[in-house]
Amino acid sequence: MAEVVLKGVGKCYGPVVAVRDFNLAIADQEFVALVGPSGCGKSTTLRMVAGLEEITSGVVAIGGRVVNDLPPKDRDIAMVFQNYALYQHMSVRDNLAFGLRNRKVPESEIAAQILRAAKMLGIEPLLERHPRQLSGGQQQRVALGRCLVRNPKVFLFDEPLSNLDAQLRSQMRLELKELRKRVPTTSIYVTHDQVEAMTLGERIVVMKDGLVQQVGSPLDLYRRPANRFVAGFIGSPAMNFIDARVAAAGDDVMIATEGLSLRLTDKVAATLRKHAGNAVVMGVRPQHVMLDGAGGGNLLRFQATLSTSEQLGDQQLLDARLGGTLLRVSGIDAALKLADGTMLTLAMAPENMHFFDAVSGAALG
Numbered sequence: 001m002a003e004v005v006l007k008g009v010g011k012c013y014g015p016v017v018a019v020r021d022f023n024l025a026i027a028d029q030e031f032v033a034l035v036g037p038s039g040c041g042k043s044t045t046l047r048m049v050a051g052l053e054e055i056t057s058g059v060v061a062i063g064g065r066v067v068n069d070l071p072p073k074d075r076d077i078a079m080v081f082q083n084y085a086l087y088q089h090m091s092v093r094d095n096l097a098f099g100l101r102n103r104k105v106p107e108s109e110i111a112a113q114i115l116r117a118a119k120m121l122g123i124e125p126l127l128e129r130h131p132r133q134l135s136g137g138q139q140q141r142v143a144l145g146r147c148l149v150r151n152p153k154v155f156l157f158d159e160p161l162s163n164l165d166a167q168l169r170s171q172m173r174l175e176l177k178e179l180r181k182r183v184p185t186t187s188i189y190v191t192h193d194q195v196e197a198m199t200l201g202e203r204i205v206v207m208k209d210g211l212v213q214q215v216g217s218p219l220d221l222y223r224r225p226a227n228r229f230v231a232g233f234i235g236s237p238a239m240n241f242i243d244a245r246v247a248a249a250g251d252d253v254m255i256a257t258e259g260l261s262l263r264l265t266d267k268v269a270a271t272l273r274k275h276a277g278n279a280v281v282m283g284v285r286p287q288h289v290m291l292d293g294a295g296g297g298n299l300l301r302f303q304a305t306l307s308t309s310e311q312l313g314d315q316q317l318l319d320a321r322l323g324g325t326l327l328r329v330s331g332i333d334a335a336l337k338l339a340d341g342t343m344l345t346l347a348m349a350p351e352n353m354h355f356f357d358a359v360s361g362a363a364l365g
């Protein structure tokens with residue numbers, strides 16, 4: 001069993017607080033992705049689990065054992081970094097064997113482990129080559145192999161794919177998923193790429209400024225972001241945000257902004273009624289804004305002026321001006337010809353609208 005538990009974990013570098021009060025229990029064999037913008041404390045958190053960074057406060061436990069004072073080599077973890085850190089003067093085989101030889105594992109056992117890992121990663125034909133004779137993707141596979149041969153309790157990944165080009169990244173993403181099925185090891189995967197986090201993580205931890213913002217499954221985060229930051233970070237293209245005001249008149253609850261006044265219906269109205277008179281931020285994903293509002297009768301319709309459109313081949317992205325805000329709309333038929341300046345009728349379903357406190361950014365309702 002290799003549950004990883006972080007309790008109230010914090011890290012300060014002198015006056016710099018890199019991570020504060022980090023709490024998370026990662027189940028045995030669970031794959032957790034840690035995501036957030038540059039400098040938010042992802043690597044620091046991972047390095048504390050690895051033992052490469054001293055823990056300022058709190059407790060880290062692996063497999064039920066507190067490891068705060070345990071050196072990295074005794075934690076039974078294996079780590080893959082962005083720069084593969086392969087030994088350039090050694091063959092792939094010796095790179096894979098290195099850690100095991102250090103541990104005085106018998107040579108016959110090493111050979112068996114190397115063969116097993118090489119088969120799994122499809123790098124058998126490369127074993128006698130040197131790292132410089134490999135492509136970026138192949139080097140990354142060797143780096144993964146170095147972890148696999150160790151059979152660790154926990155895998156720690158720090159942006160392992162970010163040196164690769166987009167196409168190779170998505171291929172390696174799939175390979176990681178496949179690998180995971182065959183070797184279901186507890187894993188923490190650090191990335192700043194929300195797509196990587198969404199596709200790989202069984203659970204995702206979103207961080208900002210050293211603080212956990214939300215923990216949840218990919219769909220949880222997408223559908224029920226806890227605050228404006230998570231809402232804007234998860235999903236592509238990013239969610240639209242519109243400053244607005246809530247007004248109640250009798251039974252009606254309205255949301256109003258420059259160029260837009262919508263009467264909210266049942267559930268949404270009930271949630272927002274208590275915020276009447278307050279400034280809020282309304283959020284709607286580009287995928288959830290429709291053109292001409294074909295379909296359902298409960299759609300909220302409004303007008304906006306087309307500012308620009310972007311042709312992607314399979315679809316168009318539109319930027320529509322609504323008062324002072326540009327509203328992004330995606331998933332528009334690529335064949336549709338729309339002149340800039342056209343007045344568009346747009347529509348959205350009430351259940352796809354999000355509302356956030358204008359000051360704290362916390363999700364309302």
Ligand SMILES: Nc1ncnc2c1ncn2[C@@H]1O[C@H](COP(=O)(O)OP(=O)(O)OP(=O)(O)O)[C@@H](O)[C@H]1O
Nearest residue numbers: 013016017018037038039040041042043044045192
């Ligand atoms: N050795 C150090 N000394 C002082 N400050 C540090 C040190 N290492 C990291 N920091 C600071 O701690 C914060 C968190 O850094 P960390 O490397 O964990 O971020 P990150 O989320 O991994 O970012 P990135 O996506 O850029 O890798 C940053 O503000 C960083 O400047």
Ligand SMILES: [Mg+2]
Nearest residue numbers: 042043044158
């Ligand atoms: Mg980092």
